[in-house]
Each structure stands twice: as structure tokens, then as C-alpha cells.
Amino acid sequence: MQSNEGYQFDGGPNQGPGQGQGQGLPAGSRLNQYLANNSRQALLTGPSFGPGTPINVNAPIFIPKHQQPQPPPPPPPAVNQFAQLAIHDVPVQMIPFNQINAGPQHYGPPPHMSHRPSMQHHHPQPMAPPPPHVQVPYDRYHQESRGGTTYFYNEPSDQPLDAEHYHEVDGNEGGIVVNTSGVFCYNAPLPLAHMTRFRGKPNSTQQTQFISPELRMELLNRQLAFDTKVDPNLYPEIPQNVEHFTNLVPLENTGMQNQSHSTYKAISCRDGNFYCLRRIHGNRIQQPGKQTHLVEQWKKLVHGNIVPLREVLLNCRAFEDYSLIFAYDYYPLAETLMTKHFDPKNVTNFYDPANNFRITSPMGVPVSLGPSGANETMIWSYIIQIAAALRAIHASGLACRTLDLNKIICYGNKIMLSFCGIADVLDPDSTPIQQQQNEDLNMFGNIIVSLATGRANAWRKDLYPQSKKLIDENFSIDLRNVIGFLHNNGSRKTINEIMPMIGGRFFTVMENMQAKTDVLEGELSREMENGRLLRLLAKMNTVLERVENGTEEGWSETGDRFMLKLFRDYVFHQVTDQGRAWLDMAHIVQCLNKLDCGTLEKIEMVARGGDTQIIIDYATLKKCLEKSYRELMGNTMMIVHR
């Protein structure tokens, strides 16, 4: 046996039978015995990867399924981890939001999923309901946790082997379990009960495996919105750069006669972030100090229901006039309350001429209000959010001054006051701030009347009696009180006074938002490992099969790289003893995780010719990778981010 930096050839630590199969497992552990049995099985049937010496490694043995005394797939109570998918399980197809749950009920696997038994190809029953699930007795399986992973296994039995055995198990309440043919099985808890109601009922296995289709679509569309560019031939009037902003894309119709303002998406070259630019056409600021003295206060205002103002450009010449430009944070595919509820035809769309592609927000389905307006729950949610924003603005000694349906944007579940601060620059108002704030409350009342009646101008004096009648007939006394209070000009009033009228509804909105946050956090924690594994894969592929590194011609075939090459085969190119590819995503993910952590667990790697077997631990492999990657970086001029 040779040893070099932790490499061990042919053999490995001398262990007695049944010892040390699972590192850190007690000797009497049933999992340990199970692994030992599998090891013995491997002795009888030969190694799983090419010819070679018996496996005697301090690690769970990786054996193609058909070589084992075959357990039927284990039935964990809930498994919804990516790691559990077979490699041929592809991510969920993009389904437009409005098509989800639509159409006839489709039984059987979706066309792109292939984790069903292969027999089903011979006897396809696409529209037949699935056969009743035969519950495998749970007590036939043993369960043992190790290093955060729960292994399910059963003792060898006389059962016939079924190499292609996959099961799809209908779980209870939103939980569908897909078992792959892999030996390892990751077990994850079901989402918290209070979160499941926000997920909707999954209509197929996919929805429990990946980020929910609605959220995926929403995020993808937002990403596309970020990426849109305009064709300069189609928009010759849009400048290439506006100071440090570039890549301007109009968010509303431009080029109309006598337009006084326009809105664009842009990227800042300073920080690479996206901004929403509101341009006021031909507005030369003569007395900057006097007109912009409130800008700094607006910039300091941070609130979840207010779009932050970041910068104001005075007398900008990029549009060949003296424009006033306000830069706000950009929220992709945000739409105004006006377009959402009153003018759905005008929904914010990007038309990407380069791709001939329209992007709309699948979540932002226009909700046209009927003759009796929006439902009361929705209105209360708006009231609470607008009140929260106004409370912050008024507490800062400012007034919104532009509270109307066109200046409130919807972004996901949230609504936000947009374009704040513009009125203070365009038209500095010397009336007492209290009076300006009172006017905000009046405008707030108008918005509620519009939403409740389904008519944007229902608050107008001539229409108000009719609107009031409709509201009295259809809405609660609390809502009528809020409107009455906001429209009452007789007394001094503050936004805080509507809190008692909101009452317990506040908690409902807060709980809903909290639950949504929990769902998003859950999704994030499932996906966050992807980046780590991607970085690892990128490093491995940067190093492997490189023809040469500087002057070293055989670099990729020697030393540490040779170890990594064998490891690549161990991870990705496992074969059965008949030479068929053996694919198990769980194995791949687990190996990469162990490499990333640099565990001391050992594996046996076999060269393709079968003439070399190497026993090595993950910690050493990790060092090989890091060292090779560093060597490569030392020879390059590129800046590489870790």
C-alpha cells in the first residue's frame, strides 16, 4: 500500500467484518450491519465500478441497485428534495400561470417525467386514473440518521429483484413522494401546516419537487423584464446614456405629442443596479436649493410600502432638453392600481423587439372590478398598506401629495407608493405641512371609494351620492367609517386615527404576509445549495481535461488532476456490471456535498482500464481540487470570483 497526501492504493484501513462501514456509527448499529452485508454482497458479485479488489472502505458502499438484495423503494413520510430525483427527472415545464389547474384532469405522468416503471411504456394508460396505491408496510424499513441524512433500508429478503422499480406515492395533504432507485434517500420535513394553504394543491409530482410553478414563472418573468433592451432603430429618441444610467427601456408609451413625463427602466453603471427613471420633460430648475431642499429627506425615507428615491438629476441634457430626472428603485413588472383594476388593457408589457417577445406578470393578473367594486378583504389589505406608508411619510414631516391610482404600484402581494417627492421639487408648497397631510388623507379616501365602487372617478362630487349609496349597501360599517373619517375636512385628523377602525384586520394581513415570507424562505433554503454545487462543478470542469496549463503539457493527466478525473468517473459515470449507465441524482449530489465539506469519508475510485484502484478521502480530493484550481488561477490574468 502506498500513501501520498492521503491517497491509499489497494486496500485501505484494516477493518474487521462489519466494522466501520458507516463512519461514526456504533458497531452494533443496524445500518452498519446492513452496510456490512452489502459490502459482503459486493465481495461476492465483484466491485461496482470495474474489476478490482474488494471494497473495504470506511464509507457507505455505493452499489448499483440491481446488485443488492433489493428493497422496494422506501416510503419516507415526505420527501421533496431535489437530491432525491433521478437524473432523468427534468424540472417542471414552464406553465403559464393562467393555465395552471386548467384543462381536463390528466392522470399519469406528465410527458417529460420518466420516473415511472419502464413497463408503463409498453402499456401506456395516459388518461386512466392511477392504480390505487399499495401501501408498503412502513415497519419493514429501518431508519437511521447519520450526518443529517436519514437512510431507509430493509434487511435482505428473498423478494425478487426489480431493477427498474420506481414508485410514486401519493402523500397526504399536498405531499407526493417520488422514490428513485437510489440507495440513499433524503428525508425532509413537510412544509409547516400554515404554509401549505399558500401553496395551492399540487396537481402533479413536480410541484413538490421544485420551486412552485407560479413563483418560478413570476421570478422568470421578472428576470426577463430586467433583461429587456430596446432596439435603437425603433426608439431613436431614447439616448444611449443618461449620465451614469444606460440601457433605457420605456415603461410606458413614449413619443406622444406634448408628453410632459415619461418612465424608463435603466441600469446604473456605478453599481450595476436597475432603476426606474421618471423624466419630467423640459423642466429647467432655476433655483435648485429652494426646489430640492426636501429631496434629501425623501432619500432617507425607508419603508416597505414606499418606492425609495435614490437620486435626482437636474437640468439633464441627454434628451436634448432640460429634463428633471428622478431615479427610484426598479420593481420589474410592477403595475399601477389603475392598470390592475381599472384599465387592464393597458397592462405594463415589455415588447422586446429583439426576441419578438412579450413579457407580462403572470401574478399580476388584472382584476377588473365589478359594479360593486373590489371585495372588502382586498380593500382592507390596501388600506393597511397605504396607511403604513402614509404614517411613515407623515412621521418624517413630509406629505405624499400625489396619492392616486396611477402612483400606487402593485408588486407581488405588496403595494407601494411610487414617484414620491416629485411634487415637492416641481411645485414646492408653502402651505403648512399639516394641511398637506390632510389632503393626503382626502386622496386616500378617494382611492378607497374608487376601489369599492369599481369606478376610478367615483369620488367626484357629482358622482359621490351614488357612490356612497353603493358603498353603504355593500360594505361593512367599519369601511364606511374609514371613508367618512378620511373625507371629513371639519376636524384635524392624523393617519394614526384610523388604526382603531382597522382593528383585528391588521393581524390578518400581517399573518398572511408572514406566511408568504415563510414560503419564500422555504423555497430559498431548498435552492440555496445549488449555487455552492455549481461553483464546485465549475471548478472541477475548469480543471479537468484541460489540454495544457502554461508550459505543462500533461498537466490535466497527472498528480492531483488524475485523482479528480477518477473522482469525476466515480460521481458521474457509474455503470452496472453489464456496462449500463447507472444514474442517481442523489449519489451525485451527495458526493459533491461531501467534496465541498471535505469529509474524511473514504471512497474507492477505479481507473477506466481497471488497473488502478485508489482509496481516498473527500478531504484529500478537496485539497486536490483547490490546489489545481489555484495553480490554474496563478497562470491566468482573469479575475476569478470565489
Ligand SMILES: Nc1ncnc2c1ncn2[C@@H]1O[C@H](COP(=O)(O)OP(=O)(O)OP(=O)(O)O)[C@@H](O)[C@H]1O
Ligand atoms: N418603481 C417602479 N418600478 C417599476 N415600474 C414602475 C415603478 N414605478 C412606476 N412604474 C411603472 O411605470 C409606469 C408609469 O406609467 P403610467 O403611465 O402608468 O403612470 P403615469 O405616467 O403616472 O400615468 P399618467 O400618465 O396617467 O399620469 C407604470 O406602468 C408603472 O407600473
